[in-house]
Amino acid sequence: MLQNILKLTFRNLYRNKLYTSINVFGLAIGLTVFLTVLAYVRHESNYNQEVSDHQRIFRLYTEFNGVFTGTNRGISTGIPTFIRENIASVEEVAQFYSWGANTKIPMGDGSLKDMDRQGALVVTGPELFRVIDIWEWEAGSLESMNKSQSVALLRSQAEKYFGALPSAEYLGREIVYQDSLQLEVVGILSDPEVKTDFLFTDFISTASAKASFLKSRFNDDNWDGTSSSNQAFIKFNKEPATSDINFVVEQVNEERASRNEGDTFIANYVAQPLAELHYNSELGVFDGVSHAADRDVLRNVLLIALAILVLAIVNFINLETAIGGKRGREIGIRKVFGSHRFTVILQFLVQSTLMAFSAIILAVPLTKLGINLFSEFLPDGMSFNPFAIDNVLLLLAVGFSVGLLAGFYPALVMSSFSPVRVLKTQMTTGTGGSRFLRKGLTLFQFTFSQVLLIFTFVVFNQIDFMINKDLGFETENILIFDTPYYMESSRADVLQQQLNGISGIDEMVRFGSAPIENGWSSSIFDVVGEDGSKSQLEVFIKYGDSTYTDFFGIKQLSGRKLRNEKEILINRTFMKEMGYSNPIDVLDVMVDPDDDSLIVAGVVEDFHFRSLHNEIKPMAIRLEPGGTFGIMLEEQADPEPLIGQITDVYKEVYPDVAFNHQFYQNSIENYYESEKRTSKLIIAAAFIALLISCMGLFGLSSYMAIQRIKEIGIRKVQGATVGNIVQLLTLDFLKLVGLAVLIAIPLAWWAGNTWMESFAYRAPFNISLYVLAAVIALAIAFLTIGYHALTAARTNPVISLRSE
Numbered sequence: 001m002l003q004n005i006l007k008l009t010f011r012n013l014y015r016n017k018l019y020t021s022i023n024v025f026g027l028a029i030g031l032t033v034f035l036t037v038l039a040y041v042r043h044e045s046n047y048n049q050e051v052s053d054h055q056r057i058f059r060l061y062t063e064f065n066g067v068f069t070g071t072n073r074g075i076s077t078g079i080p081t082f083i084r085e086n087i088a089s090v091e092e093v094a095q096f097y098s099w100g101a102n103t104k105i106p107m108g109d110g111s112l113k114d115m116d117r118q119g120a121l122v123v124t125g126p127e128l129f130r131v132i133d134i135w136e137w138e139a140g141s142l143e144s145m146n147k148s149q150s151v152a153l154l155r156s157q158a159e160k161y162f163g164a165l166p167s168a169e170y171l172g173r174e175i176v177y178q179d180s181l182q183l184e185v186v187g188i189l190s191d192p193e194v195k196t197d198f199l200f201t202d203f204i205s206t207a208s209a210k211a212s213f214l215k216s217r218f219n220d221d222n223w224d225g226t227s228s229s230n231q232a233f234i235k236f237n238k239e240p241a242t243s244d245i246n247f248v249v250e251q252v253n254e255e256r257a258s259r260n261e262g263d264t265f266i267a268n269y270v271a272q273p274l275a276e277l278h279y280n281s282e283l284g285v286f287d288g289v290s291h292a293a294d295r296d297v298l299r300n301v302l303l304i305a306l307a308i309l310v311l312a313i314v315n316f317i318n319l320e321t322a323i324g325g326k327r328g329r330e331i332g333i334r335k336v337f338g339s340h341r342f343t344v345i346l347q348f349l350v351q352s353t354l355m356a357f358s359a360i361i362l363a364v365p366l367t368k369l370g371i372n373l374f375s376e377f378l379p380d381g382m383s384f385n386p387f388a389i390d391n392v393l394l395l396l397a398v399g400f401s402v403g404l405l406a407g408f409y410p411a412l413v414m415s416s417f418s419p420v421r422v423l424k425t426q427m428t429t430g431t432g433g434s435r436f437l438r439k440g441l442t443l444f445q446f447t448f449s450q451v452l453l454i455f456t457f458v459v460f461n462q463i464d465f466m467i468n469k470d471l472g473f474e475t476e477n478i479l480i481f482d483t484p485y486y487m488e489s490s491r492a493d494v495l496q497q498q499l500n501g502i503s504g505i506d507e508m509v510r511f512g513s514a515p516i517e518n519g520w521s522s523s524i525f526d527v528v529g530e531d532g533s534k535s536q537l538e539v540f541i542k543y544g545d546s547t548y549t550d551f552f553g554i555k556q557l558s559g560r561k562l563r564n565e566k567e568i569l570i571n572r573t574f575m576k577e578m579g580y581s582n583p584i585d586v587l588d589v590m591v592d593p594d595d596d597s598l599i600v601a602g603v604v605e606d607f608h609f610r611s612l613h614n615e616i617k618p619m620a621i622r623l624e625p626g627g628t629f630g631i632m633l634e635e636q637a638d639p640e641p642l643i644g645q646i647t648d649v650y651k652e653v654y655p656d657v658a659f660n661h662q663f664y665q666n667s668i669e670n671y672y673e674s675e676k677r678t679s680k681l682i683i684a685a686a687f688i689a690l691l692i693s694c695m696g697l698f699g700l701s702s703y704m705a706i707q708r709i710k711e712i713g714i715r716k717v718q719g720a721t722v723g724n725i726v727q728l729l730t731l732d733f734l735k736l737v738g739l740a741v742l743i744a745i746p747l748a749w750w751a752g753n754t755w756m757e758s759f760a761y762r763a764p765f766n767i768s769l770y771v772l773a774a775v776i777a778l779a780i781a782f783l784t785i786g787y788h789a790l791t792a793a794r795t796n797p798v799i800s801l802r803s804e
Contacts, residue, residue, distance in 0.1 A: 005453035020355065023319050026695045027359035030312020031398065032366040035391075037305035037386060039371065043195075043382040044293040047278035056091075056236045057274040058245065060252070061283060062226050065266045069543075073283050074228040075269060079252055081220045084235060085427065087251060089244055094131035094233045096124035097209070097217055098200070098287045101177040102484075105161050112176065115161060116658055119288035121177070122200040124207040131235045134196055140187025150209040151175060152187030152288045157201035175636060177204070179484075179656060181212045197278055197290035223259045226267070229287050233274070245271045275316055277473040291379070304452075304685050311400050311425035311445055312692050316356070316442040353403025360395050374684075383508040383524025433730075439736060446717035446740035447747075450777050452686035453754075454748035457769040459679045462756055465612075465763035466672055472607025473515045474553035475668055477506075477635060479643065480514065481661035483627040484654060495653045499629075502645050504637035509551035512543030516609050516668060525620075526592040529579030537577050538571075540609060540617055541591065549604060559602020562623040567601035574618035577602050597620075611672070612761040630664070690777075694784045699785055726789040730782060737781040741774045748773075 050053060062072045080095040100119035104112040124130075126145040129135060135154075144150055153161070158170045165186040176182045182205060192198065210218050217230070234245060252269045277285060281294035364386045371384060385391060483492045492510065497510060513521065521541045528534055542548075543689065546561050549569065562569060566589070572583070580586040583603035591598050598620075606616045631646065633639060643661065650659045712725055720728075748770075756762045 016216075022695045023361065024355055024359045026319075027356065027402065028362040028366060029688060029692060030309045030315075031359060031363035032370055033685070034305045034309040035363060035367040035424050036374070038394075039367070039384040040378055040382060041298050043379060044278070044298055045659050046770070047195050047293075048274050050134070051196070051274060053235065053239075054274045057131060057233055058236075058271040059231065059233050059274065059277060061272060063268045063270055065268065071283055072226050072228055073285070074226050074230045075232055076224065076226055076256070076267075077217070077219055077222045077230050079223070079269070082252065082255055083232075083248065087248055088267065089237055089240070090132050090234050090248065091237045092127055092235045094124070094128040094235070095206075096122050096128055096231060097214075098122050098229045098231070098286050098289060099204075099214075101181075101509065103161075103202075104176045104179070104656070106157050106174050106176065106182075112656070113660065114656070118202060120199055120201040121204060122202070122289075123204045123206055125206045126231075128203075131233050132198055134192040134194055134198060135189040138188045138190055139171055144186035145203065146207060147186060147205055148211050149183050149269070150186040150205045150208055152185040152189055152203040154189050154191050154201045155186060156191050158185070158188055160736075175202075177202075178213075179487075180777065181208070181214070182449075183208055188343050197285045199289050200286075209350045223256055228284070231286070234271070281580055297494045301681070307448060308685060308689055308692070310329045311448055311689055314441045314444055315403070315706055316359075316402060316691050317405055317542050317694065318445075349404060349408070353400060355401040357399045360399050407605060426682075440488050442693075442733075442736050443740055443743075445689075445739050446777065446781070447687040447743045448742055448774060449686065449693045450683065451748045451751065454744060454770055454773040455751050456679065456682045456686045457773055458748070458752035459682055459755065461760065461766055461769060462763045463672060463676060463679060466536075466759075467669055467760070467762075470607075471516060471668075472554065472605060473551060474551075474632075475665045477633045478664040479631045479633060479639075479646070480664050480667070481629055481650070481659065483629070484657050485627050487654070489625075489627070491653050492625075492629075495650065496629070496648045498653070499631070499646065502636050502642070504645075505631055506634045507547070507551050507632040508632040509547050510545045510625040511548055511622050511628050511629035511630065513541070514628070514630070514664065515542065515552050515554070515607060516611070520610065523593040525618075526591070527578050532578055533579065533699040535578075537574070537618050539574060540619045542609065542619065542621045543626050544621060545625040546623060548621060551632065554607055555605040557603045557605055559587050559600070562601055562621070562666050565623050566598055567623065568598045569602045569604050569621040570600055570605055571616070571619045572606045574620060577618050598780045613759050615760040636700045690780065694780055722790070726786060728789075730785045730789050733785045734778060734781060737778055738774075741777055745770055745774075 051057065059073075060075050062075055064070050064072070077095070080093045083090055083093050099121040100117055101121060103115040105115060107113055124145070126142045127666075129142055129145070138155060145152065153170065155167065158165075158167075159681060161175065162173055170185050170188050173185045174182060175185065181204075186205075187203075189203070206218065209215065217227070249269055249271055256267055256269070272280070272283075278290075279293055279295050281292045281297075283290050283292070286350045367384050367386075371378060371382060386395070444653065461572060483495065496508065496510065499505060521543075522538055523541060524535065525537050525539045527537055546553075546563070549556055549561070556569070558571065559569070570586070575581075575583060575586050577651045578586065578589070580589075586600050586603060591600065604621070608616060609619055633642060646661075647659045652656075712720075712728075715725065715728070
C-alpha cells in the first residue's frame, strides 16, 4: 500500500509542478530565516558559563545618583585592595585595565615592524587567571605575571607578531607599546575554546604598567575617580547567598561614602553575575574587546523570524488546502474501487509531509548561504550544524507537524465525500469553510507583511531625520585626525605651523572634544541664579582653542571669544538652568566647578553634542587646544591629493605613528550604526515576508483562474470584456489585501512609536509613509494576481468551454 501511495504522490506532485515548487520554496525560505536567526540567538547564549565556578564570580560596577546620574562598568582603583584586606568571604579579586596601543616589534637589524593599533590589550596580574580559568599556559608560568617589563600573549597573537613558532621560542621576544613601553614576552597562552567575553590578546603585567607612563591609572588609594577601563571581578569562597553579595556591596558603599562625604552625588556599587556579563548592552562589557548582546533585541529578532516561519507555514497550508480540492474526482473513483477513508487520508498526509521535508532539505544549504551573506550583521564564529541533535529534532518536528497540518484538513474533507456525489458534481474543498479558511490565512499573511513594510519606512524616516537634522554646527568638508596623546604637545604646535602652508586648507582648529562624539566629560558646577538662589548642575564639557565656535559654525548669542582658561562659553540650556533668560545678563557671572571659579564669557546657541537619543543638557566650552585637529577643506579642493599632502606633513612630525583620519560627517553617521543594521534586517524581513505572501497569492490566483475557466468562457460568450474578467478575478483578493492594510496601519504605528521611544528627538509623523506602503502592497498584489487574471481573460472561450 505504501509503495502505491508514494507512486501516486510523486505523480500528483509532478502533475502540479508550479504549485509544488511554490509551496516547497516558500516554506524553505521561511525555514532558512528561522534557522539563521536561531543559530544567531544560540551563538549569543550561554556566554561565560563554561568558566569554572562561574556562579561564584561577579563583576562590580558603579551606579551614580544625585546631580550626576548614570552607570559605569568600571570602579575606582582603590576598591579591589579594600576587598582583599577586609572581606573574608571573597577568595580572590581580579583587577585589570583594558587598553589599546600602537604596537611595534623590534627586528634584528634595529628597525621596528609596525603592527598598527592593537585594541585588545589588558594590564593585569596573576589574579585574573585565578578567577577566570579559560586559558592554558603553553609556555611560561602564572608567576611570570608578577614581573616588571613582562607580557604574556595568546598563541594566535604571538603568531601574528612573530610568525608560527613552537611556543617556547616566543619567550624572550620583545614588543614595544606606544613607542615607550618595551616589554619581554614571558608566557604563551592557548586561545580560549569556550564562548567568552574575555578576548584579550596581550596580558601586560601590572608591575610593568606601574613602572611606566601608565602608573597614574593604578592608584590603590583612589576612591573618587571611575573609568570604564578599570574593572574588577570578585570570586567568593563558595556559591554566595544574596546576603553574602549584599554584604560585600554594603561594605564597599559605606567605605566609599566615608571617604567622599562632600560629594554632591552618590556612587553605589553593584555586583553583576558573570553569566549576565554579555547581556547588558547599556552597561557594555570591555572597551574595544567584546560586544554586549541585548536580550530584548534577541527576543524580538527571534519573534520576527518565528513569525516569518509561521507565515511560510500558513502559505504552505493555504495552498496545499486549495490544491487538495482539485482531487475530488480522483478520490471518488478510488473510493468506488474500494479505497478506505484511512487510505485517502494517508495519501494526503504523505504528500504534504514529503513536500515539507523537501523544503527542509532545501533550507539547510540556504541557511549556510544566508549566514555567509549576512555576515555583516552576525558575530564572528557563528555557524549552523544541521546534524547537531537539537537541530535534527527541530527539523523533524517541523517537517512532521507542517506536513500533518497541511494535509489534515483537505484529507478530512475529501475522504468524507460520497463517491456518487463527487463523480456527479466534482465537489471540492473550495466552498464554505474552506474558502473562509483560505481568506483568513491570506489576510494574516498580508497583514504581517504590511506591518513590516510600514515599520521599515518608519525606521528609515527616523534614520534620515537623524542624519540630516541640523545639529547646530557645521559638519561638511571637515577632516579630523588625532595626534599621539603620549607625546609632547610641542610637536602638535609644529604640525599646526606646517599645515598652515598647504593650499586648499580653508580653516583649522585644535580641540580636545568634537561638538558631538561617542565619549564625553562632565563636572558638577555650583551656580548662583539671577535671583540669588544656589544650585548644582551636571555640566558637559567641551575643550577647544579660541577658534572652536567659529570653525564649527556654532552660533554665539552674546559675549566674546575665549581668552584664557578661566573663561567658559555656556549653551542656552545651561543659561536657563541657572535661572537667566537674557544671554547678556549672564555675562561675567561666576560659576564654580570643583573649587575652580570660572567666568561666563559668552552664551552659544544649543547644539546636539550627543546622539539624538539624548536631550540637550547644560554644556560649557573651555579653552584647551587638545591633540585633535579639524581641517576645513576648501569646497573646490580635490580631497585625495590634499589629504596626501597632509599625510606627508604628519609623517614628518610623527614618523612612527600611523595617520588615521576620517571626515567628520562620516563619524557622525557612524553613531547610528545600530539603527542602520536594524533597518537592513527589517528590510530583509519585510522583503521575505512579501515574497512568501506573493508566492502564495500567485499560486492561489492561478488555482482560482483554473477553477473558474468555464465561468470565464461563458461570461466572454455573453459579452464580458477583458477588463470585466480581470476585475472579477482580482477584486476579491484586492479586498483582502486592502483589509490587511487597514489592520496593519495601527499595529505598525504602535510598533514604530515603541521603537522611537528611545530617541529624545523624533521625526514628525508622516502619513505619506503609510499611503506609500499601502500603494506598494496593493500594486504588488494586483501584479501578482493580474498575470493569471489577464491570461485567463484572453483565453479563447471556445477552448475554455470545451475543456474538461
